[in-house]
Amino acid sequence: MPVTDKFSRTSAICRCVTQLDDTIEMRLTLWVFLMCLFGTVSAAPDGAQLYMTHCATCHGDKGDGGVGVPLSLPAFLESVDDSFLRKTIRLGRPGRVMPAFRALGDAQVDAIVSHIRNWSGKPAPVFPDTPIKGDVQHGKELFASYCAACHGEMGEGGSGTGVTFSRKREQPIIAPALNNPGFLAAASDEMIRYTLQQGRAGTPMRSFLVQGLSEQDINDLVSAIRSMEDSEFTGERPEVTHEEAVIIVESPYTLDETVENLKESLISQNFKLIRTDYLEHGLVEEGQEDKRQVILHFCNFKFLFEALAIDPRVGIFLPCRVTVVERGDKVQVMTINPLYLSSLFNNDDLDEACKEMYGIYSEIIEDATL
Amino acid sequence: MIRKLLVTVLFGLLLHLPPVSAEDVVMARSNLPFPEAMLALQESIRAHGYTVARVQRVDIGLTGMGYKTDKYRIVFAGKLEEIRKLTELAPQLIPYLPPKISIFAEGEQTVLVTVHPKLYAGIAGAAVDPVIFERWANDLQSIFHDVRMAE
Numbered sequence: 001m002p003v004t005d006k007f008s009r010t011s012a013i014c015r016c017v018t019q020l021d022d023t024i025e026m027r028l029t030l031w032v033f034l035m036c037l038f039g040t041v042s043a044a045p046d047g048a049q050l051y052m053t054h055c056a057t058c059h060g061d062k063g064d065g066g067v068g069v070p071l072s073l074p075a076f077l078e079s080v081d082d083s084f085l086r087k088t089i090r091l092g093r094p095g096r097v098m099p100a101f102r103a104l105g106d107a108q109v110d111a112i113v114s115h116i117r118n119w120s121g122k123p124a125p126v127f128p129d130t131p132i133k134g135d136v137q138h139g140k141e142l143f144a145s146y147c148a149a150c151h152g153e154m155g156e157g158g159s160g161t162g163v164t165f166s167r168k169r170e171q172p173i174i175a176p177a178l179n180n181p182g183f184l185a186a187a188s189d190e191m192i193r194y195t196l197q198q199g200r201a202g203t204p205m206r207s208f209l210v211q212g213l214s215e216q217d218i219n220d221l222v223s224a225i226r227s228m229e230d231s232e233f234t235g236e237r238p239e240v241t242h243e244e245a246v247i248i249v250e251s252p253y254t255l256d257e258t259v260e261n262l263k264e265s266l267i268s269q270n271f272k273l274i275r276t277d278y279l280e281h282g283l284v285e286e287g288q289e290d291k292r293q294v295i296l297h298f299c300n301f302k303f304l305f306e307a308l309a310i311d312p313r314v315g316i317f318l319p320c321r322v323t324v325v326e327r328g329d330k331v332q333v334m335t336i337n338p339l340y341l342s343s344l345f346n347n348d349d350l351d352e353a354c355k356e357m358y359g360i361y362s363e364i365i366e367d368a369t370l
Numbered sequence: 371m372i373r374k375l376l377v378t379v380l381f382g383l384l385l386h387l388p389p390v391s392a393e394d395v396v397m398a399r400s401n402l403p404f405p406e407a408m409l410a411l412q413e414s415i416r417a418h419g420y421t422v423a424r425v426q427r428v429d430i431g432l433t434g435m436g437y438k439t440d441k442y443r444i445v446f447a448g449k450l451e452e453i454r455k456l457t458e459l460a461p462q463l464i465p466y467l468p469p470k471i472s473i474f475a476e477g478e479q480t481v482l483v484t485v486h487p488k489l490y491a492g493i494a495g496a497a498v499d500p501v502i503f504e505r506w507a508n509d510l511q512s513i514f515h516d517v518r519m520a521e
Contacts, residue, residue, distance in 0.1 A: 056399050057397035057398055057399040057481060058397070060399070060479075061399065061401065061479075066399070066476050066481070067481075099393060245462070245466075245489075245492070245493040246462050246463075246464075246465050246466075246493070248462065279453075279457070279464065279467065279468070280423075280450065280453065280454075281423060281424065282421065282422070282423030282424045282446065283421050283423045283448055283449075283450045283453060283468065284450050290454070290457075293457065293464065297426075299428070304428065308442075312474060312476075312481075313395065313397070313472070313481075313483045315428060315442060315444055315472025315473075315474065315483060316395075316470065316472055316483060316484060316485060318426075318428045318444060318472070319426060319428055319444070321465070323464050323465050325457075325461065325464060327461065332461075334461075334462075334464055334465045335465050336465045336466060341485070344394040344395050344485060344489070345395060
């Protein structure tokens with residue numbers, strides 16, 4: 001987006017520059033303008049600043065984790081090369097929260113990588129590109145018994161992501177998805193082998209040499225993980241929804257009747273009605289609100305708890321809400337479409353939960369407007 | 371001429387401003403613990419001319435289920451005239467109004483999350499001049515900046 005933004009700004013400036021009739025003045029102006037423009041291009045990108053803007057919210061100011069996994073642990077930095085970091089930033093982890101940063105320039109990505117490297121102060125490791133040839137079938141068996149408990153049966157990753165400080169979870173750091181096209185495109189076989197041999201001290205990921213697997217077993221595991229790779233991966237997240245942003249249904253009842261119907265229907269779906277108020281509540285003095293826009297806020301704690309465990313950012317969906325609006329002689333019931341909102345989060349688990357939520361919303365509205 | 375030069379220099383400087391993030395979900399992390407970050411957020415929202423319509427707790431009842439913090443809130447804010455205009459011109463936007471920011475504790479720090487206002491522009495369609503959402507986006511960036519910088 002900044003790119004197009006800059007272009008439109010630049011062309012606007014060019015237009016105003018050409019309008020000047022005095023050529024000397026014009027040249028001077030252009031020169032000053034170019035100096036400014038050149039300044040942006042030539043200045044080395046500030047890795048710390050870029051990290052703060054794009055990464056810190058999830059990975060922590062100092063890389064100690066949050067919505068994302070920790071990045072500053074020495075054991076992590078020793079086990080990944082710069083190419084892995086660069087590709088991870090570029091490709092993200094489709095469906096696993098970590099976004100793909102396609103708009104950053106190469107220099108910016110490099111600056112972020114150096115910033116991350118600075119935490120350990122050690123040079124980046126280098127892994128050869130040579131593929132590892134192990135026994136995939138045997139690797140899969142090992143995977144089922146040694147890895148699936150944390151990384152999931154199919155390598156889809158633990159439920160939830162990163163590190164959390166606000167909930168109890170089975171593991172302090174959730175195991176990443178290994179069948180993820182972003183991970184597999186970024187990781188070399190040798191990097192995966194190193195991680196299995198050494199583990200990552202400070203995380204639940206332990207060394208499997210220490211745990212009694214042989215070098216050959218580890219090669220077999222690497223091949224099993226590699227076999228999860230889909231050669232079709234283009235860098236795009238496969239199934240991004242193109243959903244309508246809202247669900248709108250017309251009600252044959254009056255506004256008051258519709259509100260009452262909704263209350264009943266909510267309760268029958270095991271929701272608790274938190275409160276009913278006007279859309280303009282709090283924006284205008286009490287009594288002055290537009291009475292034709294009524295909001296019902298409701299909640300189901302079990303659902304809420306599960307949703308927060310999947311993605312702590314789901315607050316944007318909360319509390320659940322239905323709005324009843326009277327316009328002219330029409331009464332409409334409206335909600336956000338959870339499938340639309342969910343598509344912004346790059347989180348497959350959240351998509352699943354939102355499908356459920358979509359079903360519930362539809363039923364509540366249908367019930368109330370029948 | 372000096373004035374024109376100055377204008378050009380200013381335009382040039384504009385290009386140096388950090389770009390607004392391209393993400394659909396806008397987030398910020400503050401080093402302040404939750405209560406202070408919450409205060410800074412509300413102060414900044416007001417300083418930008420918006421009314422805080424409501425602060426909603428979403429975590430009541432969760433602590434019993436193993437949720438360790440009671441520090442999760444949704445802040446609704448807007449300007450009455452703008453909200454009225456939008457509900458009139460683009461009723462399909464109603465379920466998203468007034469806009470909200472979620473704010474929650476992560477250890478000793480605090481995280482803010484909201485959707486990028488450009489999404490509202492997409493939902494509202496041609497009926498609404500997108501300038502209003504561009505202004506929201508700038509204000510949002512500035513509000514998050516305030517919270518990040520607050521001490």
